[in-house]
Amino acid sequence: MNSNEKHIETFDFGVAELHRDYILMVMNEGITVDFEINRQLCEYAANYYKNRQFGYITHRKNSYSVDPYVYKETSKLKGLxxxxxxxxxxxxxxxxxxxxxxxxxxxxTFKELNTAIAWVQSHTNSN
Structure with missing residues (x-):
């Protein structure tokens, strides 16, 4: 995958843009990111990125809540x-x-998406 390519995946809870070295996620309005949603995202990312390093960017355009305990599982995601x-x-x-x-x-945390992308890419080994 070259640096400009992306794959778009639509879930019941939001839309993910999968780029070479990061996921850009926009969650749907009003959802709660719970263990089940987190499990789906982690499995999808693990399968997509396999052994490559990647970053996760959540663009919070919509109002939704997150169970903070899901981050304990997210922390175990290889490659993140x-x-x-x-x-x-x-x-x-x-x-x-x-x-x-x-x-x-x-x-x-960032106010602008471009700054977040640059920061995430500075942490991956694909640059």
């Missing part, structure tokens, strides 16, 4: 090297800082 949360809403970025407590991977 960085986790970025993008939102133009200050309160969503502040809430995301609390989520960092539960994730054993580098996590940062």
């Amino acid at each position: 090297v960085a986790f970025a949360i993008v939102s133009d809403k200050h309160i969503r970025r502040e809430t995301a800082i609390l989520e960092k407590i539960f994730l054993n991977k580098p996590l940062r």
Whole structure:
């Protein structure tokens, strides 16, 4: 896969864009990211990226909630090297800082998607 290619996967809970070295996820309005949704995402990412390093970017365009305990399982995902949360809403970025407590991977919040992509790519070995 070259750097400009992407694969789009639609789930019941949102849409994932899978790029060479990162996933860009937009969750649906009003959902709760629970263990089942997290399991589906982790399995899909593990199968797609196999032994490659990748980052996860969640673009929080919609309002939804996350069970922070899912991050304990996400932390076990082989190949995941960085986790970025993008939102133009200050309160969503502040809430995301609390989520960092539960994730054993580098996590940062961003206001702009381009900055998040650059940060995630700086953590993968594909550059």
